[in-house]
Amino acid sequence: MDKSTLQRLPPLKRTWWxxxxxxxxxxxxxxxxxPLVFFILCLLAGMISxxxxxxxxxxxxxxxxxxxxLLLNLLALIASLFHAATFFVxxxxxxPLRIAGRSLPDQAIVAGQWAGVLVVALLFLWLFGRA
Amino acid sequence: MNVNKPSVSQHDAHRRQAYDEPLWWGLFSAGGVCFAVIMPAVILFIAVLLPLGLLPAEALSYERASGLLFSIPGLLFIGAAVCLPLFHAAHRLRHGLFDLSLGNDTLNKKVMYGLAALLSLLALGMVVAGMLN
Structure with missing residues (x-):
């Protein structure tokens, strides 16, 4: 529904959710x-420094x-994982993906995306895990 | 005629407004993928393990950090870890404000995407400045 249609409906209270x-x-x-925006602003400050x-x-x-x-950035880490969990499903x-005429189970696609998160984390471990 | 005119121009305005939505939605989606797949590792290593001293001493020393960031891979990293997530956040904040009936969408849209674009240019500009140093 586009916003012009919504504006013609009776307005919702701010607490509807x-x-x-x-x-x-x-x-x-x-x-x-x-918290993601907070982390990105920290990162920009780091680039300036x-x-x-x-x-x-x-x-x-x-x-x-x-x-x-540290606390706000820990919150950003949790937020990114929560976003990932809701996004991957x-x-x-x-x-829906089909390979050789068979549709791939949903769990396989979700697991594949978590594997992507793990691969990026391993790349960072390879980059920063040694001096 | 007079009655019809405003409604016609209003209709055109809505058409124009909807025309750019695929761009914002595309940036929102791409930023969503980055937020989900790369940001957990980025935040864990740079904002948690580094300040807690859990990385090897030289892992992100001044020399190492400059060398890694001020390069072509560094530029791509900033695109994926700063620019696209910024547009993702701008889209969510714009729609969050709409959901809470705060401000008006025409202005919110300009402020949110404008800030995301400005900070993205600043971030990419800093990498280029570091490469030229």
């Missing part, structure tokens, strides 16, 4: 981008270790 578990979950998923020099970079690493910053519904 509190009335059902499904809508609350939807709003939580929408809110996962808030990297351009400024070694002292500035050390200062940024110390800033990232401040309890409140959509793939087989939006684009």
């Amino acid at each position: 509190l009335k059902h578990r499904f809508f609350k979950l939807y709003m939580v998923r929408e809110a996962t981008v808030l 990297l351009l400024q020099g070694p002292d500035s970079w050390q200062g940024w690493v110390a800033f990232m270790g401040a309890p409140i910053v 959509l793939f087989p519904r939006v684009m």
Whole structure:
């Protein structure tokens, strides 16, 4: 439904989404981008400090270790995993895959995407796990 | 005639508004894939393990971090870990504001996608600046 159609319907109260578990979950998923934006702003600050020099970079690493910053970024990590969990189950519904005439089970497509997350994590371990 | 005119122009405005939606939706989807597949590892290593001192001392030293970021792979990394997730977030925030009836969508849309574009250009610009240094 496009927004011009919605505007002709009686307006919803701002609290409409509190009335059902499904809508609350939807709003939580929408809110996962808030800690993500915080992390990205941290990353941009890190890039600025990297351009400024070694002292500035050390200062940024110390800033990232401040309890409140660490806590918000842990929230961003949880949010990314929650987003992934809700996002991966959509793939087989939006684009069911067929191989040699047989449709791939939904669980296989979801597992394949989690394998992707693992591969990226292993790539980071290879990059940063050794000095 | 006078009655018809505004409704016709309104109709055109809606058509124009809908015309660019595939672009925002495409960026939102691509950003969603990045958010789900790469961001968990990015956040874990850079924002959790690094500040807790759980990475080897030289893993992200100033020299190593500059070398990795200020390169073509670094530019691609910023595209996937900053730019696309920013457009994903902008789309979700725009629709979140609409769901909560906050502000008006025409303005929210410009502010959200505008900020995402501005910060993306800033991030990519910084990588290029670092490469030229």
